[in-house]
Amino acid sequence: MINVSIFASGTGSNAAKIIQHFKYHPDIRISLIVSSKATAGVLNIAESHSIPAITLKRDAFLNTDEYVNLLREKDIKFIVLAGFLWKVPDNLIEAFRDHIINIHPALLPKFGGKGMYGMFVHEAVKKAGEPVTGITIHKVDEHYDHGDVIFQAECPVEETDTPESIAKKVQMLEHTWFPVIVEKYISGLEKLNTSKNN
């Protein structure tokens, strides 16, 4: 089994879609939910699926190896960030190089970086008069919203769209694509590793 952890800070609608997608998967298991907030909705989702969950202690997360060690002990091979609002510290990125995936609700490199999350992104898209927006699924490196792009999908922005209606369209793209692309990415990398080891 390839164990995967989902990190999230909010409602967790993407986490829920990913959990559903892998529920009966023969090789990939969502085995740990990690939250940056004790009241995050994603923790209820974890509970309803009987998936173990933890809430991070900020100082230990940012300044020690406590969680790198914990993830290793639990044999976690991939981390999926699904609305995780803290910057991932360098020690964790180093330990999971190429094994951390994030989703961003816009077409990076546009509308990314610090402070560009949630409705701020869609408001900025509307204000800029962009004719299209979409989602970006990318590898996580040491810089915000910067790692190699794995996948993008677009949707049109009409003149009548509001930030709220843009958010709905983008969320639909996220729910459609994120679980599928996570599966493709993990399966692809695992195949590469198996052939390297043979």
Ligand code: GRF
């Ligand atoms: C999504 O829009 C995702 O792109 C972002 O945070 C949001 C999380 O939403 N990075 P949810 O908690 O999965 O509903």
